[in-house]
Amino acid sequence: MAQQNLTDFLTGWISIHLNKGLPVDPAQHLSAYGIDSIRAILLAEDTLHLFGFEWPPYLFFEDLSIAELAEEGKKMMNRE
Numbered sequence: 001m002a003q004q005n006l007t008d009f010l011t012g013w014i015s016i017h018l019n020k021g022l023p024v025d026p027a028q029h030l031s032a033y034g035i036d037s038i039r040a041i042l043l044a045e046d047t048l049h050l051f052g053f054e055w056p057p058y059l060f061f062e063d064l065s066i067a068e069l070a071e072e073g074k075k076m077m078n079r080e
Helices: 006-018 038-051 059-060 068-078
Strands: none
Touching: 006 038, 006 059, 038 059, 038 068, 059 068
16 A cells, blocks of 8 residues: 555545545645644644655645645655
8 A cells, every 4th residue: 555646645535534535636725625733634644654754734734736745745755
C-alpha cells in the first residue's frame, strides 16, 4: 500500500472521510470538501503511516488544489 499514488490516496481519503464516498475532483481545494482541524490531523497521521513523511496539518488549509497538495507531498517524500 505504501506504493500507492499520493494523489489517488488523497482523493480516496477525502471521498471516504469528507465526501460521503462520492468522487473527488483533484482540481478542487481541500477546503471545498469541508476539511477541519481534527480531520487534517487524521489525514496527516494516515499519510505518515502509509507514505513515511510528515505533512504539517496547516498545509491542508493553504490555497492549494488537491493535485497541488499531492505534488507538495511528493517533494516532502523525496527530502526524507
